[in-house]
Amino acid sequence: xxxxxxxxxxxxxxxxxxxxxxxxxxxxxxxxxxxxxxxxxxxxxxxxxxxxxxxxxxxxxxxxxxxxxxxxxxxxxxxxxxxxxxxxxxxxxxxxxxxxxxxxxxxxxxxxxxxxxxxxxxxxxxxxxxxxxxxxxxxxxxxxxxxxxxxxxxxxxx
Amino acid sequence: xxxxxxxxxxxxxxxxxxxxxxxxxxxxxxxxxxxxxxxxxxxxxxxxxxxxxxxxxxxxxxxxxxxxxxxxxxxxxxxxxxxxxxxxxxxxxxxxxxxxxxxxxxxxxxxxxxxxxxxxxxxxxxxxxxxxxxxxxxxxxxxxxxxxxxxxxxxxxxxxxxxxxxxxxxxxxxxxxxxxxxxxxxxxxxxxxxxxxxxxxxxxxxxxxxxxxxxxxxxxxxxxxxxxxxxxxxxxxxxxxxxxxxxxxxxxxxxxxxxxxxxxxxxxxxxxxxxxxxxxxxxxxx
Numbered sequence: 463x464x465x466x467x468x469x470x471x472x473x474x475x476x477x478x479x480x481x482x483x484x485x486x487x488x489x490x491x492x493x494x495x496x497x498x499x500x501x502x503x504x505x506x507x508x509x510x511x512x513x514x515x516x517x518x519x520x521x522x523x524x525x526x527x528x529x530x531x532x533x534x535x536x537x538x539x540x541x542x543x544x545x546x547x548x549x550x551x552x553x554x555x556x557x558x559x560x561x562x563x564x565x566x567x568x569x570x571x572x573x574x575x576x577x578x579x580x581x582x583x584x585x586x587x588x589x590x591x592x593x594x595x596x597x598x599x600x601x602x603x604x605x606x607x608x609x610x611x612x613x614x615x616x617x618x619x620x
Numbered sequence: 621x622x623x624x625x626x627x628x629x630x631x632x633x634x635x636x637x638x639x640x641x642x643x644x645x646x647x648x649x650x651x652x653x654x655x656x657x658x659x660x661x662x663x664x665x666x667x668x669x670x671x672x673x674x675x676x677x678x679x680x681x682x683x684x685x686x687x688x689x690x691x692x693x694x695x696x697x698x699x700x701x702x703x704x705x706x707x708x709x710x711x712x713x714x715x716x717x718x719x720x721x722x723x724x725x726x727x728x729x730x731x732x733x734x735x736x737x738x739x740x741x742x743x744x745x746x747x748x749x750x751x752x753x754x755x756x757x758x759x760x761x762x763x764x765x766x767x768x769x770x771x772x773x774x775x776x777x778x779x780x781x782x783x784x785x786x787x788x789x790x791x792x793x794x795x796x797x798x799x800x801x802x803x804x805x806x807x808x809x810x811x812x813x814x815x816x817x818x819x820x821x822x823x824x825x826x827x828x829x830x831x832x833x834x835x836x837x838x839x840x841x842x843x844x845x846x847x848x849x850x851x852x853x854x855x856x857x858x859x860x861x862x863x864x865x866x867x868x869x870x871x872x873x874x875x876x877x878x879x880x881x882x883x884x885x886x887x888x889x890x891x892x893x894x895x896x897x898x899x900x901x902x903x904x905x906x
Contacts (some may be wrong), residue, residue, distance in 0.1 A: 466623065483621040484656065506654045507721055508807075519694065519723040525653045527646070527723070530668060538872045573719065580704060594806040595718020 464527040472497070475542030481528035488512045490528040491538060499539035499568045503597070510596030513569040514538045520576040522595075539568035542575065551575055551613040556608035562600035570596050574610045582618055586611065625668040625840070629754045629783055632667050637756045637779030639665045643779055647690045648724035650717060653712070667781075675728070675783060678702060683789030686752075689728025689782045697722070706787055707746075707902060708796030708815055708895070712743035715800060718738070718807055728782045730837055731764065734772040737810040737835040741768070743798040745832030745842050746815035749787050755780035791828075793820040795902030797895040800834070801887045803878070810835045811879040814891035816899045824854050824904065829896075831863075836871040836888050843870040846892060850864040855900050864889035867883040 465480040472495065480492045488505075491497045491514070503509035512523040515537040523538075542549040551574050554560070554569045561567040570593065577584060577592045584592070589610050590603070598606065626632045636643050641664030646652055655661045662746050669675045675690035678699055687700055693713040697701060703710045716725050716739050730740045731751065741764065750761040756779050764785070767775050776782070794819035802808035813834035831846035846866040853859035873884035 483623040486653065505657055507650055507717065510718065510720055516723070519692075520720050521723045522720045525649050525721075527623065527649065527653070527666075527668075530625070530646075530649075530670075565625055576719075591806065592719050595720045 468529060468532045470531045470534055470536060472536045473538060479528070483527065483529055485528040486524050487514070487516075487526040487528050487531055487536070488523040490522060490531075494528075497538055497540050500572075501563065501565050501568060506544075508595075508597070509524040509566070509570040510572070510573060510593075511566050513572040513596065515572065515576055518576075518579075520573055537572070539572055542571055549575070550616050551578070551610065554613035554616065555606070558605045558612065560601060560605040560609035566596060566598040566600075570598065570606055574613070577610070578614050578617060583614055584610070621663060621681075622632050622665045623668065624665065625671045627671045627673075629672055629781070632669055632672060632781055633754055633779050635665065635667050636781065642666065643667065644727075647722075647726040647729040647732075648692060649729075650721050650725045651729060669728075669781060672783075677784075681786065685787040687727060687785045687787065689784055690726045692838065693717075693722040693725050694719075696727075696881075704906075705790050706747055706796060708744045708798045708899065709740065709747050709749075709787065712798035712800075712813070712815060714741040715739045715798070715886055721852055727785060731767055732774060732776070732782055734768055734774055735809075736768075736837060736839055737812055737813065738840065739798070739800055739810055739834070739838040742815035742832030742834040743796065744785060744787075744814045744815075745789050745822060745840060746796055746798075746817040746830045748817070749785045751782050752784045752786060753780050754783045759783070761786070763842075765840065768839045770838045791819045793822075793903050793906060794818065794828075795906050797898035797902065799891045799895045799898070801807060801839055801879075801891060809878065812836055812873075812884050812887040812891055813840075814888060814895045816892065816895040818848070818850070818896065818899050818903055820900070820903045826855060826900075828849050828855055831867065831892060831896075833867060833870060833888055833892065836873040836884050838872070841870055843867060843892075845870065850896060855896060860893050864893050867892035 501511035503511035642665040643665040800810040800813040813830040818829040829847040848860035
């Protein structure tokens with residue numbers, strides 16, 4: 463059957479694309495829109511590497527169909543930095559060495575941003591539970607938690 | 621593979637009833653998309669029910685709450701009055717998966733996925749929730765405990781969907797709780813899940829109770845004997861022992877990699893007692 467023609471908003475830009483029913487939002491982002499920042503780790507909603515927000519809600523883009531997102535508002539890792547200026551979370555991830563291989567990093571950044579929008583001063587407990595759906599096999603998580611706490615502090619100062 | 625997103629219950633029912641091949645309802649997709657990916661299911665038709673307003677609403681009805689089948693765990697958590705009335709139902713739904721999964725996973729999907737280990741189902745059963753189903757002949761209500769017949773097997777007829785759940789009105793001094801056991805702290809499938817709802821009189825005696833147990837049989841169980849074991853008591857030690865014995869007696873679990881029959885039976889007794897104590901404490905202060 464004919465492909466679906468979808469019009470939506472990604473990082474504030476109007477975009478349109480064609481997709482098959484079985485194409486996930488992650489497939490569309492990476493393979494059709496050439497936005498390869500969102501990563502495919504598990505493709506089953508376990509690892510969080512494909513995290514994006516959909517109308518402000520944190521989701522795994524591997525568990526959303528492309529044909530579901532017409533008229534919605536999608537934010538991806540590509541929307542974090544403003545030009546050359548890194549988002550405070552990106553800056554703090556660098557300063558704290560909160561990444562090694564980097565595959566999980568876009569997902570952690572998108573998930574952390576969604577957390578800080580709801581909770582500007584999260585406890586370590588809150589950060590760890592919020593990020594439980596983001597898996598990292600390199601850092602052991604402590605550096606990520608420290609970076610998120612530090613970014614929250616710097617964002618509160620404005 | 622055809623995708624449809626009708627904006628009415630009638631539209632969804634018409635599509636599903638007319639389907640000749642395999643058809644699947646899409647709510648949050650956190651089970652369906654994984655199963656499609658793993659080639660466990662290969663539907664010819666997907667009917668997305670999220671554009672149907674009543675599947676997405678939380679509304680007061682006759683003193684109780686009606687919760688749409690496609691309401692997500694995150695939305696339940698963000699509804700303070702629903703949380704106050706039914707903290708056990710909300711905490712059970714919030715145990716399903718990660719923050720990301722909570723943003724998509726729904727009550728209707730958790731039930732219709734047909735897993736005996738579904739976290740929200742024991743809590744809904746303990747709550748006495750009704751599932752409102754819609755099909756070609758019209759609508760009917762089924763107690764949640766009668767919707768699932770066995771693993772992946774539902775009482776839904778061809779073309780029928782779960783539209784919403786009705787949580788009944790709450791008497792004063794009532795509350796509920798849900799506990800599950802998993803080998804880690806987050807993001808795992810219940811080895812055992814226990815939901816308890818109860819009501820106290822002014823003296824603190826339990827006047828009504830319901831107990832739901834998950835992952836200890838081929839379907840999630842309503843355990844009437846466990847409820848009877850504590851009605852008329854103040855959940856003192858002897859009542860707790862009776863409750864544990866009744867919960868244990870109801871278990872018909874399997875041995876699998878997550879737990880043995882013996883372990884599941886022991887844990888069911890412990891979790892039922894602990895959930896009842898939490899519900900009791902909440903009911904006293906509600």
